[in-house]
Amino acid sequence: MPSTPVLQTPRLVLRPLRTKDAPVIQKRFATWEVVRWLDAKVPWPYPADGAANFVNACLAEMAGGEAAHWALVPKRGPADLIGIISLRPDDGETHDQRGFWLDPAFHGKGLMTEAADRVTDYAFGKLGWPCLWLSNAQDNHASRRIKEKQGARLVDMKIGRFVSGEATRMVWLLDREDWVGRQAA
Numbered sequence: 447m448p449s450t451p452v453l454q455t456p457r458l459v460l461r462p463l464r465t466k467d468a469p470v471i472q473k474r475f476a477t478w479e480v481v482r483w484l485d486a487k488v489p490w491p492y493p494a495d496g497a498a499n500f501v502n503a504c505l506a507e508m509a510g511g512e513a514a515h516w517a518l519v520p521k522r523g524p525a526d527l528i529g530i531i532s533l534r535p536d537d538g539e540t541h542d543q544r545g546f547w548l549d550p551a552f553h554g555k556g557l558m559t560e561a562a563d564r565v566t567d568y569a570f571g572k573l574g575w576p577c578l579w580l581s582n583a584q585d586n587h588a589s590r591r592i593k594e595k596q597g598a599r600l601v602d603m604k605i606g607r608f609v610s611g612e613a614t615r616m617v618w619l620l621d622r623e624d625w626v627g628r629q630a631a
């Protein structure tokens with residue numbers, strides 16, 4: 447992938463993650479409401495150096511062109527990040543190319559819908575990808591709804607391992623042609 451660009455939405459700036467984001471991630475991310483339906487590889491209870499390790503891994507991935515990781519910063523403040531959205535190329539098996547989380551204080555305002563739409567435009571427009579594989583726990587209703595609103599097709603249901611344990615994992619496919627047609631309509 448090319449270096450992670452700055453993207454804009456009406457209410458958010460999406461900028462590349464940086465080392466000094468670690469303390470605010472440690473503060474905003476380490477809650478059960480955020481981690482519950484994330485992949486089981488997220489350490490829980492969250493260790494004191496969890497965010498620092500996470501940011502270092504993200505920076506290495508971005509330097510190697512393996513992924514893009516954006517900090518979500520509201521244009522009207524606060525000045526620090528309130529969540530993260532990530533994008534990675536299809537590896538042919540994981541079927542989960544986009545990940546996101548938001549501090550619960552900012553849930554339910556349509557902010558992640560806005561960020562996910564912008565990142566999807568970037569994947570299909572600038573990067574020219576033909577499709578996006580997406581995934582969520584079946585009971586993660588907000589994440590599931592974002593896929594539905596984007597016009598993704600449910601293509602598989604399997605068992606996934608989440609921080610909260612094993613649960614049904616929904617696998618979705620969003621085609622560029624469907625996305626472009628939907629945006630034009």
Ligand SMILES: CC(C)(COP(=O)(O)OP(=O)(O)OC[C@H]1O[C@@H](n2cnc3c(N)ncnc32)[C@H](O)[C@@H]1OP(=O)(O)O)[C@@H](O)C(=O)NCCC(=O)NCCS
Nearest residue numbers: 480546547548553554555556557558559582587588589591
């Ligand atoms: C998933 C997450 C990022 C959504 O962020 P958000 O900014 O609150 O989401 P939005 O406000 O843009 O939209 C969520 C949609 O889901 C709906 N929704 C939210 N909670 C819901 C629930 N419990 N049941 C049904 N729908 C729900 C909202 O109404 C909205 O749909 P609408 O526009 O049709 O009304 C946020 O809940 C989060 O950080 N969760 C923890 C981390 C996580 O699970 N990440 C995803 C892993 S796959």
